[in-house]
Amino acid sequence: MTLDVAWSERWVRRAAEALTAARADLTELDRQIGDGDHGENMHRGFQAVVAKLDDGTERTQVGEVLKVVATTLMSSVGGASGPLYGTAFLRASKATERAELDGSSVVAMLEAALEGVTTRGKATTGEKTMVDAWQPAVDAAAGVAQDGGDPVAVLRAAAEAADTGAASTIPLVATKGRASYLGERSAGHEDPGARSTALLLGAALAAALTDEVPSA
Amino acid sequence: MTLDVAWSERWVRRAAEALTAARADLTELDRQIGDGDHGENMHRGFQAVVAKLDDGTERTQVGEVLKVVATTLMSSVGGASGPLYGTAFLRASKATERAELDGSSVVAMLEAALEGVTTRGKATTGEKTMVDAWQPAVDAAAGVAQDGGDPVAVLRAAAEAADTGAASTIPLVATKGRASYLGERSAGHEDPGARSTALLLGAALAAALTDEVPSA
Amino acid sequence: MKKLLDDPVNAVADSLEGFGLAHADLVEVHTDPVYVTRAGGAVQGKVGLVSGGGSGHEPLHAGFVGDGMLDAAVPGAVFTSPTPDQVAPAIQASDGGRGVLAIVKNYTGDVLNFETAVELAQAEGVEVASVLVNDDVAVEDSLYTAGRRGVAGTVAVEKIAGAAAARGDDLAAVTAVAERVVANVRSMGVALTACTVPHVGGPSFDLGDDEIEIGIGIHGEPGRHRQPFTGATEITRSLLEPVADDLGLAPGERVLLFVNGMGGTPLSELYVVYGRARRLLEERDVQVARSLVGNYVTSLEMQGASVTVLRLDDELEALWDAPVRTTALHW
Amino acid sequence: MKKLLDDPVNAVADSLEGFGLAHADLVEVHTDPVYVTRAGGAVQGKVGLVSGGGSGHEPLHAGFVGDGMLDAAVPGAVFTSPTPDQVAPAIQASDGGRGVLAIVKNYTGDVLNFETAVELAQAEGVEVASVLVNDDVAVEDSLYTAGRRGVAGTVAVEKIAGAAAARGDDLAAVTAVAERVVANVRSMGVALTACTVPHVGGPSFDLGDDEIEIGIGIHGEPGRHRQPFTGATEITRSLLEPVADDLGLAPGERVLLFVNGMGGTPLSELYVVYGRARRLLEERDVQVARSLVGNYVTSLEMQGASVTVLRLDDELEALWDAPVRTTALHW
Numbered sequence A, B: 001m002t003l004d005v006a007w008s009e010r011w012v013r014r015a016a017e018a019l020t021a022a023r024a025d026l027t028e029l030d031r032q033i034g035d036g037d038h039g040e041n042m043h044r045g046f047q048a049v050v051a052k053l054d055d056g057t058e059r060t061q062v063g064e065v066l067k068v069v070a071t072t073l074m075s076s077v078g079g080a081s082g083p084l085y086g087t088a089f090l091r092a093s094k095a096t097e098r099a100e101l102d103g104s105s106v107v108a109m110l111e112a113a114l115e116g117v118t119t120r121g122k123a124t125t126g127e128k129t130m131v132d133a134w135q136p137a138v139d140a141a142a143g144v145a146q147d148g149g150d151p152v153a154v155l156r157a158a159a160e161a162a163d164t165g166a167a168s169t170i171p172l173v174a175t176k177g178r179a180s181y182l183g184e185r186s187a188g189h190e191d192p193g194a195r196s197t198a199l200l201l202g203a204a205l206a207a208a209l210t211d212e213v214p215s216a
Numbered sequence C, D: 001m002k003k004l005l006d007d008p009v010n011a012v013a014d015s016l017e018g019f020g021l022a023h024a025d026l027v028e029v030h031t032d033p034v035y036v037t038r039a040g041g042a043v044q045g046k047v048g049l050v051s052g053g054g055s056g057h058e059p060l061h062a063g064f065v066g067d068g069m070l071d072a073a074v075p076g077a078v079f080t081s082p083t084p085d086q087v088a089p090a091i092q093a094s095d096g097g098r099g100v101l102a103i104v105k106n107y108t109g110d111v112l113n114f115e116t117a118v119e120l121a122q123a124e125g126v127e128v129a130s131v132l133v134n135d136d137v138a139v140e141d142s143l144y145t146a147g148r149r150g151v152a153g154t155v156a157v158e159k160i161a162g163a164a165a166a167r168g169d170d171l172a173a174v175t176a177v178a179e180r181v182v183a184n185v186r187s188m189g190v191a192l193t194a195c196t197v198p199h200v201g202g203p204s205f206d207l208g209d210d211e212i213e214i215g216i217g218i219h220g221e222p223g224r225h226r227q228p229f230t231g232a233t234e235i236t237r238s239l240l241e242p243v244a245d246d247l248g249l250a251p252g253e254r255v256l257l258f259v260n261g262m263g264g265t266p267l268s269e270l271y272v273v274y275g276r277a278r279r280l281l282e283e284r285d286v287q288v289a290r291s292l293v294g295n296y297v298t299s300l301e302m303q304g305a306s307v308t309v310l311r312l313d314d315e316l317e318a319l320w321d322a323p324v325r326t327t328a329l330h331w
């Protein structure tokens, strides 16, 4: 399957679906070590994105779709995750100004997204943030691409690494974001933003595996 | 046993003891149909009375003791019960300006007290107030005195009638005091003021049956 | 029970001590007996205004002591009216030579204790009048009850009578204006939760997770009936309609709309209720000319609110607008 | 969950609608995007002041819009910072030709969203400066945290910077005075209960019947540690001491003492805490020259309080005393 504009739209719709399904779970994770709004924030944001996508505009580049995601998240999410994901998708959109992505463009997209997150948030791995999902995703994707993997294999590596990365935040003590206020008490809980990153990349993979578009 | 000044002091101390023991129960009754302070009010009032009694003054008339009760309740209880009991004891003190009470003076004392309550509170029997304890107490006492009963027998009749009277308030719908705000919902609960009246008269009887003075 | 108190027995005294320290420019807290006067004492040549009642309704009444409102407030124990020996000196301390108006909420306890206090103060040569506030439409006003309770409408009575006294009205005129407010103000309240009286230690009534009490007073007492929780719009309607009906509001009339919090409800929710109540009044073609939203007559930490409507005329509106400088109301 | 709301999704919008209707003389509520400005818009020739953040802290910030304080406030969703496209127009609407100061509480979300908004407003030609409020001593300020949070001290920053702007200071001077407040103000809070975010429907954390959370923020987040409930004196000590120590208060210094309620605590208890805190300061020979007690920076209906101390000098004291006319602060 090719990672074209239609794929990117399916990605967004699958992401919206996945985040709505995980709304309560993400909020519960955030309730444990944050302020209990991450599920609501991501749900609100991606519902707005989907509404925007349906505005009838024809889009010919993957980057155009990702730019809609970026600007809509920026203006509808708020909180820490709004600007972080907004910037991630803005950078990613600039790296994907093309009709179709090959393996190395997927890597470029993920690298740009990660760079967006770290530029804004100044976090590195091990600080119990979404970076702990993005960074391994980028690394794994780059490895598979280097070995000549096809774009779907690259995405799969990214999604799986993000999932493992999110789970790896559980024992960590947060030093960035709201969870850092808890100090040692932040250990023992998964970071909600790392989990939502894993969900986003999982949705990208799912959209690449089937043509089916989830119903709104 | 004679109902002398020593008896009246024992009465006050026993009353204080009984009200402190019933503090939580009276408050619970008041919580059901009022504002949950009657136990606290009576406890606070009679603690103040006992403190006042211990001021070293020598008292030669029952009325002097009851006047201490009256003025102290008036200035330390507040709420509805403060002025009602205050006036009751003030009138009772005027009816007992003597060193010792016979049967008919006990009746006169109780009649004066009831008159104090009704003058201030304007309630009659059946309105679910302390009048439903005072009125049968007066009636029963008058009956026994008329039949030539001794003062202790008169007191016993009053105490027993007050107890039955208090219990008789349970099915009533209140039309006076805070409980009247509840309308029909006030039925099914005993009136706290009627109960405290029964406790007061029970203490008067107990003080007449033994010389023992409860320890503070 | 978790409360920011030490010994519950000293709750009122400890709180008043802090209140007096925080606002020494405006108030003076007297102890033994306990009452609060404005700093500097009575204003000579002005009718004095005194109110009081059980504690637990803060900022009522001590929060309304100051320029343009009360000269003294008398706090009793929590939810228990003060005693005559507290009220009488407060009345005397408020006399600036033109008499004193006592503003009494209609509860048996308050009425009886103020009655005696007024007699005591009169015996000391002070001219004293009283006005009874009974704005709570949740209670039937009939021969078969103790009459309507005084609740949040008390703020309007104290503010407007205070302004009348401040402009120099004599005792009869201040009393008349206070009575005019009483005649034109109505309230009704709802509880979402009960409150816990410090010395009791448990909730004042038991309410299910999805139940509310309509027609509560301000003493943690149960309301007139219990119903399932609906939402702000429905609840506001069940408070506003009886109030407006009882007042007999006619199209074109002007009112003050006052949404009062019971202590534990966030301000943001009070504004939701305010918006709903305003819409209902506008549907009746009643004009909301003045507004007040906040926690002014509370029941400790109870969650809930009351809606108060005061029918305005030019004079009441001007007196409402007159300057006031107290710890809780200031313009 | 029982709250005086209809659909939780509209909680902020519904509340703001009521707020705007109740206070049309002071504020104007804008929708799409959502922000609040003072009625009549920017004051020409005055530096504009804008603040904002998640909702649920009412009266912060919209309650401080008015003469002598903020020109605009930007409320986000409950406990979620507003978006740049809300903040940027609020900044532009506050520009009276002498630039705008954005007062930002130090949370990653607020910082990032305001950052972008400031860039957007600057791109539209507005001169904008920012100040970060980070008064919460419960959080270690180190390389290993997101830094201290901004909590109740924000009120002092907004009041004093507002007074500096009102007296005609230029943007650099207003910014400098705001930074001076930030450098001299510290806070610490305690929760007796958690709060319930409307769209979550359950408590923000679970606390036992006899437990309290020391070092909470204002977003319903858990605190720094949990301990058994003691009483007001002990709890106040555990809040006041870290604040005073961190400020390095010396004998003879003058301070503002601000006891802030978290929304669900009765005013009477806040005064108990105030009295205790004052005594502790006096033991250190620190003079409490100014006081504020009330629910100003809240966490919905959370029960609890915070203690804030601001070191005063003559200028800060005069700016604190300068007239202010907002819905929540008025003198």
Ligand SMILES: Nc1ncnc2c1ncn2[C@@H]1O[C@H](COP(=O)(O)OP(=O)(O)O)[C@@H](O)[C@H]1O
Residues within 6 Å of the ligand: A030, A034, A035, A037, A038, A041, A042, A078, A079, A080, A081, A082, A084, A117, A120, A121, A122, A123, A128, A129, A130, A131, A176, A177, A178, A191, A192, A193, A194, D079, D080, D081, D108, D109, D110
């Ligand atoms: N500095 C940062 N760098 C990267 N990610 C961060 C940073 N700060 C917070 N996050 C992420 O944001 C998530 C929280 O998002 P959200 O709950 O929506 O916002 P808020 O913390 O403002 O309530 C965290 O779980 C974390 O993954």
Ligand SMILES: Nc1ncnc2c1ncn2[C@@H]1O[C@H](COP(=O)(O)OP(=O)(O)O)[C@@H](O)[C@H]1O
Residues within 6 Å of the ligand: B030, B034, B035, B037, B038, B041, B042, B078, B079, B080, B081, B082, B084, B117, B120, B121, B122, B123, B128, B129, B130, B131, B176, B177, B178, B191, B192, B193, B194, C079, C080, C081, C108, C109, C110
């Ligand atoms: N008008 C009245 N006449 C007689 N007794 C009354 C009247 N009103 C109230 N009471 C009595 O007072 C009792 C309540 O006293 P208390 O709880 O101490 O005062 P409050 O009602 O002010 O809280 C009631 O149970 C009732 O017996």
Ligand SMILES: [Mg+2]
Residues within 6 Å of the ligand: A030, A034, A035, A036, A037, A038, A079, A178
């Ligand atoms: Mg969050």
Ligand SMILES: [Mg+2]
Residues within 6 Å of the ligand: B030, B034, B035, B036, B037, B038, B079, B178
């Ligand atoms: Mg009672």
Ligand SMILES: [Mg+2]
Residues within 6 Å of the ligand: B035, B037, B079, B080, C054, C079, C080, C081, C109
């Ligand atoms: Mg009472």
Ligand SMILES: [Mg+2]
Residues within 6 Å of the ligand: A035, A037, A079, A080, D054, D079, D080, D081, D109
């Ligand atoms: Mg948030």
